[in-house]
Amino acid sequence: MDPGGGAMMFVFDWSEFATDAVVARLYFELGMAPVTEEASAARARLAALFGLVGGLRISDELPTDADRDSRALQLVDEACGHTLRHVAAPDITAGFVVDDQPANVAFEREVQARDVVAINNATAAQLNGLPGIGPALAARIVASRGVAGPFSSAEELDQRVEGLGPIGVEDLTHVVSYARPELLAIHQADDLGSRLRLVHALGGSGATSLLGTLDVLIASCAEHPHPFTTHRVRRRPPTPPSDEALAAEWVAVLANDAYHPAVESAIGDALVSIEVCMFHIALGGAEHPTRILLEKLVEAHQRGVAVRVVLDRDRKNDPYLSTIINKPAKEFLENAGVPVRSDAEETLMHSKFLVIDRKLAVIGSHNWSAGSYEDFDDISLAISSSDLASELLLRFDELWDAA
Secondary structure, three states: OOOOOOOOOEEOOHHHHOOHHHHHHHHHHHOOOOOHHHHHHHHHHHHHHHHHHOOOOEEOOOOOHHHHHHHHHHHHHHHHHHHHHHHOOOOEEEEEEEEEEEOOOOOOEEEEEEEEEEOOOOOHHHHOOOOOOOHHHHHHHHHHHHHHOOOOOHHHHHHHOOOOHHHHHHHOOOOEEOOOOOOOOHHHOOOHHHHHHHHHHHOHHHHOOHHHHHHHHHHHHHHOOOOOOHHHOOOOOOOOOOOOOOOOOEEEEEEHHHHHHHHHHHHHHOOOEEEEEEOOEOOOOOOOHHHHHHHHHHHHHHOOOEEEEEEOOOOOOOOOOHHHHHHHHHHHHHHOOOOEEEOOOOOOOOOEEEEEOOOEEEEEOOOEOHHHHHHOOOEEEEEEOHHHHHHHHHHHHHHHHHO
16 A cells, blocks of 8 residues: 555566466467477566566556466567567668660660569558559559468569569569568568567577577567666556547548448458457348448458457346347358457457557447447447557457457
């Protein structure tokens, strides 16, 4: 208790968060079989890593086992993102483009200086504007990369991307690199597993095990201090999202029936990731508006967008019937290969939001049901904000991990 009569504060040790369950989860995310002999060393390295990214070791309340594991995985995820931002920058070097028209001087052609962009690292925005590549073609390149992996050569690029052709590939000769294909763009690593595997790849021969991968994270976070541990004075909020003001590029009001077409369009335009957290998803028949949204999610999944869905699962004596209402939608998505989970039964998950491409957030009172689209007085907001999207994704990941 604070001597001045303030609230009780608890001081914990980061080793309490380095549990066997967390170690097992990291092995799973790396696609490795757990190594029993490494368990003790892995827990020690995790505790050291948490000390570098976790901030002050205080809390308003004693965390439960689930709280510890969820926070531990969040810290590993943040360490991966922090590391990738410093060591996996896009591979861009100097290059040139030869103009199609002869220069004024006889027998010479104009040469323009351009950046050489690593096609396996570049975002759609970086690809857009390269010779012969517009927004649609850039999106197809990124989508193909997400489905079939990186490109190893110009020939493979031509074979996999419709609309480019041999002439288009030739135009890219001096401005596109196929080097270091193992380094996917950071924005493609959109969950703990993909970010952890990317750090593992960056570690080369030194990261052949979980221990080596943790060593890469520790070394990087020690060299580039994490914001929460700079001078070790920052305290993490007890639960995200924070109450700090967040910057937004634009905000749109989606009242009543304006919601459905806006969400349908946004899902159709998604390039990288979609997270949906929804209290009720009522599937309905072939013409039901929710079925259209679910079919859009399946289409996005099939073109390589990382789609995840969390649904409410109520207790047997709750009056909301969410488990029953959500069952057909859950089965529909699962049958199409879309990852979907029901939340922990103990707590009602009443949230209704989705995040697209880690940038666009749609949040409000709309469920995915005909009543919300057509009959009820519901209102939601579409907000273009990377900051808000990050806050909501923290909440989504906690629900996903606890589901």
